Amino acid sequence: xxxxxxxxxxxxxxxxxxxxxxxxxxxxxxxxxxxxxxxxxxxxxxxxxxxxxxxxxxxxxxxxxxxxxxxxxxxxxxxxxxxxxxxxxxxxxxxxxxxxxxxxxxxxxxxxxxxxxxxxxxxxxxxxxxxxxxxxxxxxxxxxxxxxxxxxxxxxxxxxxxxxxxxxxxxxxxxxxxxxxxxxxxxxxxxxxxxxxxxxxxxxxxxxxxxxxxxxxxxxxxxxxxxxxxxxxxxxxxxxxxxxxxxxxxxxxxxxxxxxxxxxxxxxxxxxxxxxxxxxxxxxxxxxxxxxxxxxxxxxxxxxxxxxxxxxxxxx
Amino acid sequence: xxxxxxxxxxxxxxxxxxxxxxxxxxxxxxxxxxxxxxxxxxxxxxxxxxxxxxxxxxxxxxxxxxxxxxxxxxxxxxxxxxxxxxxxxxxxxxxxxxxxxxxxxxxxxxxxxxxxxxxxxxxxxxxxxxxxxxxxxxxxxxxxxxxxxxxxxxxxxxxxxxxxxxxxxxxxxxxxxxxxxxxxxxxxxxxxxxxxxxxxxxxxxxxxxxxxxxxxxxxxxxxxxxxxxxxxxxxxxxxxxxxxxxxxxxxxxxxxxxxxxxxxxxxxxxxxxxxxxxxxxxxxxxxxxxxxxxxxxxxxxxxxxxxxxxxxxxxxxxxxxxxxxxxxxxxxxxxxxxxxxxxxxxxxxxxxxxxxxxxxxxxxxxxxxxxxxxxxxxxxxxxxxxxxxxxxxxxxxxxxxxxxxxxxxxxxxxxxxxxxxxxxxxxxxxxxxxxxxxxxxxxxxxxxxxxxxxxxxxxxxxxxxxxxxxxxxxxxxxxxxxxxxxxxxx
Numbered sequence: 001x002x003x004x005x006x007x008x009x010x011x012x013x014x015x016x017x018x019x020x021x022x023x024x025x026x027x028x029x030x031x032x033x034x035x036x037x038x039x040x041x042x043x044x045x046x047x048x049x050x051x052x053x054x055x056x057x058x059x060x061x062x063x064x065x066x067x068x069x070x071x072x073x074x075x076x077x078x079x080x081x082x083x084x085x086x087x088x089x090x091x092x093x094x095x096x097x098x099x100x101x102x103x104x105x106x107x108x109x110x111x112x113x114x115x116x117x118x119x120x121x122x123x124x125x126x127x128x129x130x131x132x133x134x135x136x137x138x139x140x141x142x143x144x145x146x147x148x149x150x151x152x153x154x155x156x157x158x159x160x161x162x163x164x165x166x167x168x169x170x171x172x173x174x175x176x177x178x179x180x181x182x183x184x185x186x187x188x189x190x191x192x193x194x195x196x197x198x199x200x201x202x203x204x205x206x207x208x209x210x211x212x213x214x215x216x217x218x219x220x221x222x223x224x225x226x227x228x229x230x231x232x233x234x235x236x237x238x239x240x241x242x243x244x245x246x247x248x249x250x251x252x253x254x255x256x257x258x259x260x261x262x263x264x265x266x267x268x269x270x271x272x273x274x275x276x277x278x279x280x281x282x283x284x285x286x287x288x289x290x291x292x293x294x295x296x297x298x299x300x301x302x303x304x305x306x307x308x309x310x311x312x313x314x315x316x
Numbered sequence: 317x318x319x320x321x322x323x324x325x326x327x328x329x330x331x332x333x334x335x336x337x338x339x340x341x342x343x344x345x346x347x348x349x350x351x352x353x354x355x356x357x358x359x360x361x362x363x364x365x366x367x368x369x370x371x372x373x374x375x376x377x378x379x380x381x382x383x384x385x386x387x388x389x390x391x392x393x394x395x396x397x398x399x400x401x402x403x404x405x406x407x408x409x410x411x412x413x414x415x416x417x418x419x420x421x422x423x424x425x426x427x428x429x430x431x432x433x434x435x436x437x438x439x440x441x442x443x444x445x446x447x448x449x450x451x452x453x454x455x456x457x458x459x460x461x462x463x464x465x466x467x468x469x470x471x472x473x474x475x476x477x478x479x480x481x482x483x484x485x486x487x488x489x490x491x492x493x494x495x496x497x498x499x500x501x502x503x504x505x506x507x508x509x510x511x512x513x514x515x516x517x518x519x520x521x522x523x524x525x526x527x528x529x530x531x532x533x534x535x536x537x538x539x540x541x542x543x544x545x546x547x548x549x550x551x552x553x554x555x556x557x558x559x560x561x562x563x564x565x566x567x568x569x570x571x572x573x574x575x576x577x578x579x580x581x582x583x584x585x586x587x588x589x590x591x592x593x594x595x596x597x598x599x600x601x602x603x604x605x606x607x608x609x610x611x612x613x614x615x616x617x618x619x620x621x622x623x624x625x626x627x628x629x630x631x632x633x634x635x636x637x638x639x640x641x642x643x644x645x646x647x648x649x650x651x652x653x654x655x656x657x658x659x660x661x662x663x664x665x666x667x668x669x670x671x672x673x674x675x676x677x678x679x680x681x682x683x684x685x686x687x688x689x690x691x692x693x694x695x696x697x698x699x700x701x702x703x704x705x706x707x708x709x710x711x712x713x714x715x716x717x718x719x720x721x722x723x724x725x726x727x728x729x730x731x732x733x734x735x736x737x738x739x740x741x742x743x744x745x746x747x748x749x750x751x752x753x754x755x756x757x758x759x760x761x762x763x764x765x766x767x768x769x770x771x772x773x774x775x776x777x778x779x780x781x782x783x784x785x786x787x788x789x790x791x792x793x794x795x796x797x798x799x800x801x802x803x804x805x806x
Contacts (some may be wrong), residue, residue: 031695038351040359041701042715053358082351083504085487093504103440110324149535154377156543164539166529167506259533262540264505272505277694 008301012294019074019290024065027279027286033057034081034277035148040221055081068283077284086153087284090269098265100177102250104185106243109193116193122227128296132197139194148187148260155183165261177195184261188254192246199242203235210234231296248293252285319749339804342785345537345549348532349505352488355474356429359437361714361795364474365550366508366528368796371412372477372493374467375403375422375456382627382716382775382793384468388417388494389456397461398747405454405496409517411480411499417452419450426458431802438475438715444744445681465747471718474794481486506530510799514592522787522803541567541780546779550797555613560779572790573626576712576775577619578667582768585732586707588653595767597647599637599706601682602675602770611670614755615776620721621760625774626791629756637771644682657685658707661755663696668710669776675710701728712775716793719756722763731768 013283037053052058057192059067071078077087082166163181168176175277207213208231255267266285273281350362355372370376377387386554389403428434444464449457460467470476480770483492491499496511496518508528512521525758529546531537534554540546540562550570553556561567581603582589582776604618615624620633648654658679663671676686686708691699700706713721721727722738739762743755764771777792787801 029699032692033698034694036702037694037699038358038360039435041697041713042440042718043359043437044439046432047435047437047439049788050433053433084352085504090504149539152536152539152543157539160543163545164543165531165536166545167503169503169506260536262506262529262531262533262536264503268505272349275692277696278351282436 004305005302006293008298012298015294016291017223020069021065023169023283023286023290024068025061027282032277034279037277038082043218048247057081064079068280072284072287077288078280080273080281082273082278082280083281087281088282090189091266091288092287094264094266094269096170096253097199097263098251098267099264100255101181101184101188101263102183102247104178105250105254106190106247107186107198108185109246112189112193113196113200117197118204118227118232120201121208122223123206129201132201136194136197139190140198141191141224144187144214145256145260147190148184148257151183151187152260165263170265173274181263184254184257184263187257187260188250192250196239196242196246200235200239201240204231207234233307238258239301240300244296248289251292252289282297321398338806340522340666341526342523342549342802342804343527343529343546344623344799345529345531345540345546345552346797347530347532347537347551347553348591349509353491353499353502354424355477356479357435357437357476357488362793366510367468367491367493367495368474368794369495369798369800370497371495371528372474372489372497372743374471374473374477374494376472378472378716378796379473379580379791380791380793380798382791384472387424387472392468394747398745399460401458401460401467402451403458405456406517408453410493411438411483411735412492412513413480413483413711415480415482415492417480417494419456420453421480422456423448423450423743424481424484426476427485428479429476430744435577436475438473441470441476443472455465459588463747465743465745466717471592472794472803473716474796495749496745499524501700518800521800523799526799528529528797544782545684548785550777550779550781551777552780555615555778558613558615558778558780566783568781568785570777570779570781570788570790571615572777572779572792573617573624574775575624575716575718575794576714577622577624578671578710578712578717578772578775579615579622580772581703581709581729582770583707583710585704585734586660588651588656589707591651591653592767593647593651594638594653594656594800595693595770597644597651597653597682598684599767599770600640600644600647601678601684602637603639603678604773606678607671607674607771610674611667612773612776615778617775617776618773618794619771621764621771622713622722622755623760623768624716627717629753629759630762633771636689636764637767641682648683654683655685657682657687660686660688661696661706661709662688662690663693663700663709664690665712666710669731671710671772675708693713703770704730709734710772714775714795715734718764719759721766722759729769731763731766733762733766736762736766 035048035055035057039048079086080090083090117133120129138202152164157164167180170177212215213226213230216230252266254265255271258265258268270282270285346362346365348362351360351365352358353367355363355367373387375387375389376384379385386575390406391404393402405419411417426448429436430445444462445460446461446462451457457485479487496513496516498513500509500511502508510526514522531540537549537553538557541549559568562569582595584590608614608616618634620636623630660676662668672688676688679686679763700709720740722731723737739755739759746752746755781788784804784806786803786805788799
């Protein structure tokens with residue numbers, strides 16, 4: 001297990017270095033100057049030059065790359081050009097929205113997908129199964145921003161149970177924020193739950209056809225017991241993979257939902273930083289996301305090993 | 317007896333309830349979030365939409381109609397040679413951090429704005445200043461290198477506000493001014509909160525707290541207004557749903573004008589566009605009303621030169637370049653430019669993207685083909701504005717009284733006219749109102765007759781507000797959400 005973990009950690013480090021190089025130099029190539037953007041159309045060239053000096057943009061790209069990476073190694077992500085506050089502060093504030101939203105959506109989608117997928121698998125071929133498959137098909141097909149707008153129309157504008165969007169902030173209490181995140185989380189969870197339920201169903205069905213299930217049934221376990229004790233555990237690997245992917249996707253990919261509910265999440269931060277050429281923010285946030293994805297992949301790998309002892313022994 | 321008592325109570329309740337129910341807080345929607353809160357080192361309109369008059373004040377300020385009103389200076393004298401302004405400052409003014417306001421702060425702020433390493437986006441406003449001197453704590457003398465007719469106007473801009481040396485370094489994130497509201501907190505990406513400044517020198521505002529909320533998505537803006545999360549949206553991003561608000565008695569739709577002259581700009585370095593006949597042909601090919609209807613849902617005023625229609629010195633020159641496709645084709649034939657192809661670069665705003673499609677269709681009508689490229693702002697600034705790498709572009713020039721750009725050297729459209737430069741140079745040193753009017757009108761005529769660019773329309777300001785709110789600015793002489801005069805009627 002230790003060797004397995006070390007191997008994974010090594011490839012994680014290599015991925016991070018490659019990612020930092022790609023991110024920095026790709027972003028450098030994009031035309032557009034943050035200082036010119038900030039000062040607008042009436043600014044004189046010498047003013048733009050003065051601001052570039054103030055922001056440290058007059059140094060060469062390689063020097064700035066080294067400064068950036070060096071800073072990150074000691075936990076300093078630099079200072080945003082436009083907001084003039086440390087990037088880490090910006091990102092932490094946004095994570096305070098994006099992370100709970102992601103977890104909330106994942107929790108909802110797993111809570112829906114597990115029972116639904118299991119039931120569909122256990123009752124394969126029945127009317128119930130067909131109904132569930134149809135519903136999940138619809139869940140995947142519906143664009144989530146449209147579903148989100150529908151939720152706003154019904155629950156915010158007509159019924160006025162929720163506000164149309166926004167995020168009060170954690171200092172205003174726990175439940176008020178959970179309430180504010182509910183509609184967005186539901187909108188995000190629906191397609192993810194549909195995907196997860198289908199993956200769950202097919203994974204369980206596949207394991208149900210295995211010899212060990214027949215053995216389990218033969219030694220006297222009921223259908224229910226064999227599904228819960230044997231099929232479920234073996235079906236977990238593809239399901240975990242999907243959950244890991246969904247986590248990384250939701251963390252920064254919720255930008256459309258963030259826009260519909262005007263939530264100050266990570267997706268909007270990146271989008272805004274790109275339009276304003278707040279390069280240091282883009283670079284640092286993308287780097288952080290890469291790190292999060294790699295970390296989640298690592299954790300999922302570890303979870304595979306926990307779920308499947310054969311992986312541990314092979315050391316692969 | 318009991319019945320009468322009940323009735324008495326009911327009447328009391330009726331009388332008392334409006335006063336009790338009157339709200340003193342407001343939530344104002346904005347499309348763009350300010351990048352930071354220092355109006356003296358950044359051009360973003362959103363900075364001014366939060367800070368102008370609310371947090372920061374200058375020596376003079378703009379009123380809702382664009383007139384120049386006293387600000388931190390309650391009066392001023394101008395020497396006979398037109399070179400020395402003496403400003404008399406208000407007494408008892410203090411900054412939000414408790415620091416007293418004095419002439420030294422004015423000296424500091426103006427010197428900082430015009431310093432060599434200044435990052436002021438409108439540094440040219442201060443170009444004529446030679447010295448700024450504090451005579452005593454309540455008197456400041458500004459001497460100019462040459463008379464400047466627009467000096468008081470310049471001092472009213474958001475870029476000329478007065479700051480305290482003690483707080484200037486942190487104004488980007490924690491603005492400290494002299495205004496009627498002080499900064500409370502900013503939840504980046506979501507909202508910004510202000511509260512009434514109890515030590516304000518002027519009349520206390522009716523509002524106790526104000527929250528600006530940043531909502532960029534048009535459908536989210538619609539939902540936020542409808543659900544009552546936002547009380548007012550002074551620059552509403554979804555003109556298509558204004559009719560729906562108009563029909564709803566809960567809301568007021570406020571339509572006003574901005575300082576944004578929207579033009580189809582032409583690069584005079586392109587040999588075809590250097591020919592006045594081609595530029596005139598393009599101007600005749602344009603149907604302004606179709607663009608306003610198609611791209612702006614009917615909101616906007618056609619213009620025939622680079623001047624705001626609500627300004628007293630405005631001349632209606634739209635008849636100078638009427639929609640006339642036949643004339644356009646004839647001019648193109650005369651210039652030998654049939655089959656001309658031009659690159660049309662479009663920045664992100666709706667007026668440019670939607671307007672660009674319509675302009676392209678109108679140009680096709682007279683035989684000019686266009687290649688449309690959509691650009692982000694940063695790209696547009698780099699490629700079109702700084703790099704001059706374009707043939708046509710659509711852009712709204714939102715600075716007030718900016719006809720002077722046509723006299724600027726090496727400005728992005730590359731127009732170079734000695735006559736126009738002479739007019740603007742004379743205007744610069746003229747203070748007499750009648751003479752200024754004559755010069756401004758001559759300038760409008762000059763660029764219209766030269767067909768420097770195709771003048772399209774004045775950008776409208778379309779806002780939505782709760783019907784009970786009074787005192788929001790109808791027009792936008794400068795980008796601002798001045799909340800000092802805003803109150804709830806009920």
